Amino acid sequence: MRRLTRTVAAAALATALALVGGCSSDSDKSEGGGGNGAALEKVTYLTSFGNFGRDSYAWVAKDKGFFKEAGFDVDIKPGQGTGSVIQTITGGQADFGPIDLTGGILQLGNGQAKDFVAVAAIQQRTMAAIVTVEGKNIATPKDLEGKKLADTPTSVVRNLFPTYARLAGIDNSKVTWVNGEAQGLIGMLGSGSVDGIGQFVVGQPTVEVVTKKKPVVLPYSNVMQDLYGNALITSSKIAKEKPEMVKKFTAALLKGLEYALEHPDEAGEILKKNVPAAVPAASAAELRLMAAYVRSSNSGTAIGTLDSGRVAKSIALLQGAGALKQNLTPDQVIDFDLAPKA
Numbered sequence: 001m002r003r004l005t006r007t008v009a010a011a012a013l014a015t016a017l018a019l020v021g022g023c024s025s026d027s028d029k030s031e032g033g034g035g036n037g038a039a040l041e042k043v044t045y046l047t048s049f050g051n052f053g054r055d056s057y058a059w060v061a062k063d064k065g066f067f068k069e070a071g072f073d074v075d076i077k078p079g080q081g082t083g084s085v086i087q088t089i090t091g092g093q094a095d096f097g098p099i100d101l102t103g104g105i106l107q108l109g110n111g112q113a114k115d116f117v118a119v120a121a122i123q124q125r126t127m128a129a130i131v132t133v134e135g136k137n138i139a140t141p142k143d144l145e146g147k148k149l150a151d152t153p154t155s156v157v158r159n160l161f162p163t164y165a166r167l168a169g170i171d172n173s174k175v176t177w178v179n180g181e182a183q184g185l186i187g188m189l190g191s192g193s194v195d196g197i198g199q200f201v202v203g204q205p206t207v208e209v210v211t212k213k214k215p216v217v218l219p220y221s222n223v224m225q226d227l228y229g230n231a232l233i234t235s236s237k238i239a240k241e242k243p244e245m246v247k248k249f250t251a252a253l254l255k256g257l258e259y260a261l262e263h264p265d266e267a268g269e270i271l272k273k274n275v276p277a278a279v280p281a282a283s284a285a286e287l288r289l290m291a292a293y294v295r296s297s298n299s300g301t302a303i304g305t306l307d308s309g310r311v312a313k314s315i316a317l318l319q320g321a322g323a324l325k326q327n328l329t330p331d332q333v334i335d336f337d338l339a340p341k342a
Contacts, residue, residue, distance in 0.1 A: 043072045043249060046079035046088060046097030048230050049182065053264075053283030054202050054290055055079075055098070056271040061256025063270045070252040076274075081182070083107060083154050090115045090235050096249060098122050101231040103156035105315060105333055109324035115236045117335040120250045120304035122257065123229025123293040128157045128220040131203065132196035133189065133213035141168035141218055147195035150180040150188050157198030160220065163321040167223040186210045201293075202286040226313040229293055231306070231334075239335050246338050254304045254340065261291045304340040 047055035058076050061067050067074045077094065079085045082103035088094045090113065101121070107113035130149065132138045138147065141164075151158040158177060165172040180188050185197040190211035199207065207215045221227065232250060239246055260267035264287035268280030294303060311330040318324050330336075 038071065040068065040073035041071055041245065043067075043074045043096065044094040045074050045076050045253075046085050046094045047076065048079050048085065048098040048100075049081050050078050051271065051275045051278060053268060053271065053278075053286030054200070056267045056278075056283050056287065057257040057260040058253060059256075059271050059274045060260045060267050061253050063274065064256065064259060066252040066255045066259075067249075070248045072249060072252065081152070081154060082156055083113070086113045086116050086233065089233060092235070095238060096232060096234050096253075098230040098232050100126070100128070100156040101228040101311075101333075102126060102128075102160060102314060102318070104231070104233065105318060105328065106156070106159055106323060108333060109315070109318065109326050109328050111326065116233045117236055117239050117338075118231040118233050118306065118333060119239065119246055119335055119338040120232040120254060120340055121228050121306050122231060122304070123290065124295060124305075125221045125293045126219075126224065126227040126229045127200040127202060127290070127293055128160060128227075128229075129199055129201045130157070130161075130196050130218040131189070131199040131201075131207055132216045132218075133207070133211050134216060135213060136195050136216070138196060138216055138218075141165075141170050141223075144196065144218075145171055145174040148176045148178060148193075149196045149198065150178050150185055150194040151198030152182050152185075153179055155182075155198045157200075157220075160323075161198075163318060163323050164220050164223060166321055167317075202289040204289065205285045206282065224317060226310045226317065228306070228310070228314070232304075239338060243338055246335075250304065250338070250340070257294065258303055260287055261294060264288050264291075302340050302342055305342040306334050306336065306339045307342070308334070308336060 045058055047058060062074055062076060079097050082099040085097040085099050086104065086107060089097055101118060137143060162172050178194060186207055187210060188194050189197050201217055201219055204215045204217060232253065234246055264284040267287055268283035271278040271283050272280045308330045311334055315328050
């Protein structure tokens with residue numbers, strides 16, 4: 001971890017200070033058709049949140065020509081988290097984007113969203129975590145009692161915390177939450193105004209750079225092993241009317257994901273080429289940390305697979321914790337006919 005952090009030290013600070021805006025790649029402006037001369041189908045894709053390294057695989061798929069080979073001219077725009085991505089896609093302003101699957105289940109099961117389906121997993125395990133730093137006297141989940149944590153109100157980390165607390169043996173009533181903006185959370189931790197923040201595990205290098213202290217990470221996956229991380233979604237309408245298009249797009253995106261994980265440094269440079277404010281070293285560091293979450297021992301060999309049994313367990317876990325107002329089945333969340341097979 002020390003070696004990795006030294007590599008990204010100066011670079012990651014810039015990533016922590018602001019969300020990165022999207023722009024179109026110059027290499028794709030000349031696209032007029034696929035290899036057979038047919039016109040490319042225009043698609044709007046949202047990242048999960050901003051344009052950090054964890055989302056760079058979409059830019060890789062575009063830059064390496066994977067989207068074009070599949071017949072698509074893709075406009076990549078920065079997403080603003082699970083709720084916003086769902087709303088934009090179901091509202092017809094975008095076609096695809098990744099959301100935290102657990103966050104999507106919570107929204108669907110509580111009547112906050114509808115008309116979307118997941119078609120592929122990006123991460124086989126949730127990357128949600130509580131992150132603090134040494135010196136806060138937090139080493140185990142139980143140590144969070146009496147502490148102040150910060151996150152955005154709609155964050156899946158925050159909304160899932162009561163369930164995490166119950167399973168980890170934390171008295172949720174003894175934990176105080178305060179609101180913070182996504183791009184300012186690490187700064188709040190560094191200033192000492194809070195004891196911990198909601199964060200994905202891939203944010204560790206940036207946390208160490210900004211706070212100048214060693215991060216202490218409490219991953220949700222330690223107590224909730226069946227929860228998926230991000231999953232690619234589309235609208236129910238597109239899934240029903242254009243199933244072959246969904247399969248082709250998904251395959252091209254996952255090809256970009258696999259390439260990015262195998263070539264993290266190149267992926268960081270590709271992101272920088274398309275998004276000038278991106279920091280290649282920080283992007284590569286995030287991808288290296290993310291790699292272990294994209295494949296897991298119970299996911300089979302193929303990237304992107306979704307298992308009905310695991311999704312059912314996730315739903316049951318949330319229902320048992322009282323986090324869902326409505327009963328759900330895996331088929332209401334996932335279109336298994338469109339998802340990659342293990």
